[in-house]
Amino acid sequence: MENYKISDSKLVSLYKQGNEEAFEQLLKRHKARIYTTIYLIVKDNYVAEDLLQETFVKAINTIKGGRYNEEGKFLPWITRIAHNLSIDYFRKEKRYPTMILEDGSKVFNALEFAEDSIESVQIKNDTHSKLRDLIQELPEAQKEVLLMRHYMDMSFQEIAENTGVSINTALGRMRYALINLRKKMKQYNIAYDQDIYPR
């Protein structure tokens, strides 16, 4: 985890007092993580940007309106707003209805690559783009835990409470999600650094 000089909660306090630079710092610090969370749910760059904007508008209104709960952590709070907006969008649009094919796979997975934008076609071979594609291939329960822990910074306890499973189940799903991703990366010959020791 990155060490920040000023904590998020300090930046939020400064922002409440009218310090726009503090908000700029918060946005700069978290926009990629929040945007990626949204993108992994809606799978469309433009929709993800619209929802990112909507997320921050809600956050700004809540903070400036004095309704932000100081006890919570900023990142899990704002990513939860982003997550809820993305799920609402997904349900409203029903753009990817889940239908099961004869072989048991979901139509959703088959359609995914046919609808790639020009940009994603160009960077198809790029490691990061490929990894995001691989996340989409994970079983829903594993993908959900991965999003909540890795991108939304929720604890395993919070994930267990939110998804109605035990903490061991949440941990197990996360382990399978990460190991599955690693296996798939090896399958696609995606390079990674193996020279890692406990901190």
Add this chain to the structure above:
Amino acid sequence: MTKTFTQDDVIRYVYDEISGEDREEIKQAIICDSELQDLYKELVAIKRQLDQSMKSPSDKVTESILNYSKSLNLLSNK
């Protein structure tokens, strides 16, 4: 007493959800147990890749969020 650590403990360690004495003990366990060490390396490698794979929104969107925030300040100062 020597504690036995599981794969799930390694997950919690990688995601920084173990603190104090337990953290030091699992660190030692990872160093001494080759299976736990292999799992640890796999998990840290993929975690790092996930961090690097994050997408950034366009500058235009960033700018418009900042402008929205500033516009509220202007309104409240009127």
